[in-house]
Amino acid sequence: MFTALKKGRVAAATIGAASLIALAGCTNEDPTGSAHDSSAAASGDTVVVGSFAFPESQILGEIYAQALTDAGLDVETKFNIGPRQQTIPALQDGSINLIPEYNGNLLAYYDTEYEERTTEEVDGALVDAVAADSLQVLDSAEAEDKDAYVVTQETADENDLTSIGDLANIVPFTLGANPQFVELGYGVPGLKDTYGVGTEEGDVTFLPIEDFGGPDTVAALVDGTVQVADIYTTSPAISSENLVVLEDPENLISAQNIIPLLSDDIYSDELAEALNAISAELTTDDLIALRDRVEGDEKATAAQAATDWLTEKGLIG
CATH class of the missing domain: 3.40.190.10 (Periplasmic binding protein-like II)
Incomplete structure (x- = not known):
């Protein structure tokens, strides 16, 4: 880790x-x-x-x-x-x-x-x-209220996704999040260094979305523009849109x-x-x-x- x-x-x-x-x-x-x-x-x-x-x-x-x-x-x-x-x-x-x-x-x-x-x-x-x-x-x-790697229920079911490391099952994929996510330690760099996801160029395409897990981010995930999104754990959309929060067994994201x-x-x-x-x-x-x-x-x-x-x-x- x-x-x-x-x-x-x-x-x-x-x-x-x-x-x-x-x-x-x-x-x-x-x-x-x-x-x-x-x-x-x-x-x-x-x-x-x-x-x-x-x-x-x-x-x-x-x-x-x-x-x-x-x-x-x-x-x-x-x-x-x-x-x-x-x-x-x-x-x-x-x-x-x-x-x-x-x-x-x-x-x-x-x-x-x-x-x-x-x-x-x-x-x-x-x-x-x-x-x-x-x-x-x-x-x-x-x-x-924590950042979380979130996918749709359909993506989780089709690719056997339960934890962040399982995202290796769907590379290449597009990740939607706030612009800083591309460089933050719990973001794209941590995804690679802690979970080994995105080690090859082109594995993860980053799409900046400036509403911090809000409606635009949720919409991009639901309509398939992105396959993974950073959405906060208190978002009502997790329930209303039947989204799946991936587990973080390596504690990439702190308290x-x-x-x-x-x-x-x-x-x-x-x-x-x-x-x-x-x-x-x-x-x-x-x-x-x-x-x-x-x-x-x-x-x-x-x-x-x-x-x-x-x-x-x-x-x-």
């Missing part, structure tokens, strides 16, 4: 993902303020919650924002920002000071050759990694738990208590259900889905 090349997903790693629908709760102005002291949140300064440019992140941002508002903190939102190349600097300069993150992806941003695989290992490594930027993480949730990332200067006990309570309740099944409400036929707003979930869990009153 070639762990040196393993990286977590870089969620929303291009600005192109911003073309996704911007859900309710967004603000366009830059609410940058001056540097806060260590009791900023407790003293009434505004907590600015950000999100990446895809629906799940915006739903999580709404959950954070509404819970903190209910806890008595002054909260603004700045959603649909873009990749970590934008969100990390925004955290550093105060444009935002809190964002829902993915622990494996975040660690990959700081250490592209990280070898931690489990939630506990990744969370432990993150503490020191983000501290260098005057940031901190709180408790991670059980909820996990990807939801975790709050915040700037040191906005920390307060009240903020930590509210966010840790969310992490204690949030499961992967919850993420799937939340995404289905917002992205499925109901077309609920991120704000409404967040309110309903928080109320159901007794986290707001």
